[in-house]
Amino acid sequence: MIPASLREQLEATRGQRHAVWAGRDIWLANEAWGELIVSLQGAQVLHYLPAPETGPAAGARPAPTADDGWLWVTPTPQPLPGAIRGGIPLCWPWFADERFADESPERNGPLHGPARKADWRLEAVDEHEEGVELHLSPSERLHGQLVPRAVIQANARRLHVELVTEHTGETPVKLTGALHTYFSVADVHACRVEGLAGARYLDKLDGFAERVQQGELGVRGALDRIYASNQAPVLDDGRRRLRIAKQGSDSTVVWHPDTALPDDTPAEAGRHFLCVETACTRIDPVWLVPGAQHVLGTTLSRDEDTPS
Numbered sequence: 001m002i003p004a005s006l007r008e009q010l011e012a013t014r015g016q017r018h019a020v021w022a023g024r025d026i027w028l029a030n031e032a033w034g035e036l037i038v039s040l041q042g043a044q045v046l047h048y049l050p051a052p053e054t055g056p057a058a059g060a061r062p063a064p065t066a067d068d069g070w071l072w073v074t075p076t077p078q079p080l081p082g083a084i085r086g087g088i089p090l091c092w093p094w095f096a097d098e099r100f101a102d103e104s105p106e107r108n109g110p111l112h113g114p115a116r117k118a119d120w121r122l123e124a125v126d127e128h129e130e131g132v133e134l135h136l137s138p139s140e141r142l143h144g145q146l147v148p149r150a151v152i153q154a155n156a157r158r159l160h161v162e163l164v165t166e167h168t169g170e171t172p173v174k175l176t177g178a179l180h181t182y183f184s185v186a187d188v189h190a191c192r193v194e195g196l197a198g199a200r201y202l203d204k205l206d207g208f209a210e211r212v213q214q215g216e217l218g219v220r221g222a223l224d225r226i227y228a229s230n231q232a233p234v235l236d237d238g239r240r241r242l243r244i245a246k247q248g249s250d251s252t253v254v255w256h257p258d259t260a261l262p263d264d265t266p267a268e269a270g271r272h273f274l275c276v277e278t279a280c281t282r283i284d285p286v287w288l289v290p291g292a293q294h295v296l297g298t299t300l301s302r303d304e305d306t307p308s
């Protein structure tokens with residue numbers, strides 16, 4: 001679900017174009033394979049909606065409506081230089097407040113790191129009949145030793161986002177981060193996240209107490225958990241099942257604040273998202289050595305696309 005003002009920009013797009021929304025430069029595609037919007041602030045995917053499926057299997061499911069995008073964006077984003085809440089923010093080079101996890105002078109910035117607020121450059125758009133591939137890099141250096149870049153691929157079957165980190169410095173660096181995906185859901189209290197049963201997790205709402213997930217996760221109230229899991233979870237909101245495949249990630253974060261919503265999120269809109277994040281956190285930090293690279297990736301697809 002995206003704000004009406006963003007939907008209007010999309011309706012005015014045939015093919016691809018640049019525009020401005022909420023003070024940010026955005027890039028839009030409205031193509032035969034589907035729709036994609038990326039904000040150049042943070043290299044943040046704001047919207048993805050694949051073209052409706054055709055063929056016999058498609059008939060069994062309701063046709064998507066204009067509101068059926070897979071990602072959610074708040075209708076009232078905070079002004080610049082704040083980050084947009086929604087889509088897939090890139091948390092880099094640390095997740096949450098892990099800037100306190102060591103004493104490096106590089107770790108004195110904002111929650112979830114500076115990347116999501118920074119300006120990124122769209123360096124290449126590789127367009128082909130079946131979809132598109134975008135390459136983005138930050139306009140300014142964000143870390144003394146680490147250099148990130150983002151690759152976004154979209155087609156009629158999946159959205160793939162990759163955050164690549166290259167170590168160009170001299171000493172090992174601890175890296176955490178997240179693809180902080182805000183999924184659009186019919187009602188957060190009717191969501192199930194499958195694939196975490198039996199996984200160990202840290203409960204941030206209870207002082208990071210360690211627990212084990214009993215059965216599949218049904219979302220009923222506030223939750224903020226870091227699961228130790230490298231499995232692809234499936235998010236089922238009752239109308240759609242999305243598979244969240246991951247690369248280079250042994251943590252899955254599930255977050256929703258229930259009624260304690262942030263200031264930039266109206267109550268009605270706040271019922272319609274759930275964050276399921278592909279992450280590297282305090283339980284699986286990456287120690288990058290000089291010359292090495294790390295890829296944090298996620299691939300979103302309809303669960304039916306994937307053989308069981």
Ligand SMILES: O=P(O)(O)OC[C@H]1O[C@@H](O)[C@H](O)[C@@H](O)[C@@H]1O
Pocket residue numbers: 096111112180204224225253255262277
């Ligand atoms: O409001 P922000 O900075 O985008 O963070 C949102 C949430 O992000 C989640 O990833 C964290 O686990 C939460 O603790 C945090 O509140």
